[in-house]
Amino acid sequence: MTTHVDRKLEELGLSLPEAAAPVAAYVPVVEAGGMLHLSGQLPFKAGQLVTGRLGDGVSLEDGQEAAKLCGLMIVAQVKKYLGGDLSRVKRIVKLGVFVNSAADFTDQPKVANGASELMVALFGDAGKHARSAVGVPVLPLGAAVEVDAIVELA
Numbered sequence: 599m600t601t602h603v604d605r606k607l608e609e610l611g612l613s614l615p616e617a618a619a620p621v622a623a624y625v626p627v628v629e630a631g632g633m634l635h636l637s638g639q640l641p642f643k644a645g646q647l648v649t650g651r652l653g654d655g656v657s658l659e660d661g662q663e664a665a666k667l668c669g670l671m672i673v674a675q676v677k678k679y680l681g682g683d684l685s686r687v688k689r690i691v692k693l694g695v696f697v698n699s700a701a702d703f704t705d706q707p708k709v710a711n712g713a714s715e716l717m718v719a720l721f722g723d724a725g726k727h728a729r730s731a732v733g734v735p736v737l738p739l740g741a742a743v744e745v746d747a748i749v750e751l752a
Contacts, residue, residue, distance in 0.1 A: 641667035653703025665712030699733035
């Protein structure tokens with residue numbers, strides 16, 4: 599089933615990665631009360647994890663791209679959970695963006711825009727969401743960015 603989101607991905611020259619398997623004792627998606635709660639997703643490019651610390655060797659632009667890659671993984675997880683039917687997504691409710699940051703790096707909101715702008719590009723007004731963007735000293739496996747989400751279903 600081809601959805602509006604699938605067409606937008608194609609228009610943007612983007613493709614969804616294969617939904618990543620959990621790396622510890624959790625599940626990628628939990629459905630409760632008409633909402634999908636997605637575990638934190640990491641950025642993969644060509645099958646390789648994007649690692650490093652913003653403000654210490656990783657540029658703002660690379661951080662934004664890493665956040666966008668996390669956003670693509672979120673959509674991939676949702677699509678897998680919904681059996682391919684992204685038309686069931688009513689709204690992206692919230693993104694939580696965690697940025698592996700040097701102590702003096704303060705542009706976490708700009709990094710988070712990589713994921714936020716992707717959601718709006720793919721879902722239109724339904725992609726506009728609440729968000730937190732937080733700097734942390736380390737992320738699992740040395741990832742540059744991690745993003746979790748809450749998604750409302752139709």
